[in-house]
Amino acid sequence: MRYQTHIITSVAAGAYLTTVTDAPFTFTFVGGIIVGSLIPDIDEPNSYIGRRSFGIAKLIKKAFGHRGLTHSLLAWMCFSLIYYxxxxxxxxxxxxxxxxxxxxxxxxxxxxPLFSPIWKKKFKFLITYETGKIGEKLIMLAAIFAIGYLVYTNQLYTQLFVQAP
Known part of the structure; x- marks a missing residue:
C-alpha cells in the first residue's frame, strides 16, 4: 500500500474508532494516526518515511527486511508502550x-508477518489487492468517502478543536 493510501485508510479507521469508543476526533489524535500509519515502513529506505529517516531505514531493512519485524504484532505492542x-x-x-x-x-x-520474529510466515486476507493497482485506488476512494460520511453524520468536526485534558 502506498503511503497516501495508508494515511487515508488509517484516518477513516480512526474516524470509525471514535464513533464506537470514547476516543476523541481531535487534530492531535488524527495527527498521531497519520504519523503512526507511516512508521511501519521505516524498514524501507525508499518509503515516504524511509527517505526522511537519516539512514535509519537502511539499517532496519538490512537487519529485518521490508515487511519484516516492523509489520508484526510484537513490534506494534512494543511501539504501543509509548502510550502506556x-x-x-x-x-x-x-x-x-x-x-x-x-x-x-x-x-x-x-x-x-504478524507473528515475527517467532514465526516468519506472512499472513493475508482471502481477498487481496496489489499495491499501486486499481484495487488499491478503489480502497483509497472508498476510504475518502468513509471519512466524509463518518465526519458528517457523527459531527466529528465539532471535536477537532477540543483541547486534550
Whole structure:
C-alpha cells in the first residue's frame, strides 16, 4: 500500500474508532494516526518515511527486511508502550495508526508477518489487492468517502478543536 493510501485508510479507521469508543476526533489524535500509519515502513529506505529517516531505514531493512519485524504484532505492542508511558491523544493516535498500517498491508497480496520474529510466515486476507493497482485506488476512494460520511453524520468536526485534558 502506498503511503497516501495508508494515511487515508488509517484516518477513516480512526474516524470509525471514535464513533464506537470514547476516543476523541481531535487534530492531535488524527495527527498521531497519520504519523503512526507511516512508521511501519521505516524498514524501507525508499518509503515516504524511509527517505526522511537519516539512514535509519537502511539499517532496519538490512537487519529485518521490508515487511519484516516492523509489520508484526510484537513490534506494534512494543511501539504501543509509548502510550502506556505517555498517555495522550497523540500517542493514542500513533498506536492506532501503526496498527491500521499493519491491517492495511494484511489485505495486500504480499501479506504481513504478524507473528515475527517467532514465526516468519506472512499472513493475508482471502481477498487481496496489489499495491499501486486499481484495487488499491478503489480502497483509497472508498476510504475518502468513509471519512466524509463518518465526519458528517457523527459531527466529528465539532471535536477537532477540543483541547486534550
Amino acid at each position: 508511558f505517555y498517555p495522550n491523544h497523540f500517542t493514542y493516535g500513533l498506536c492506532a495508526g501503526y496498527l491500521f498500517h499493519i491491517a492495511g498491508d494484511f489485505f495486500s497480496k504480499r501479506g504481513v
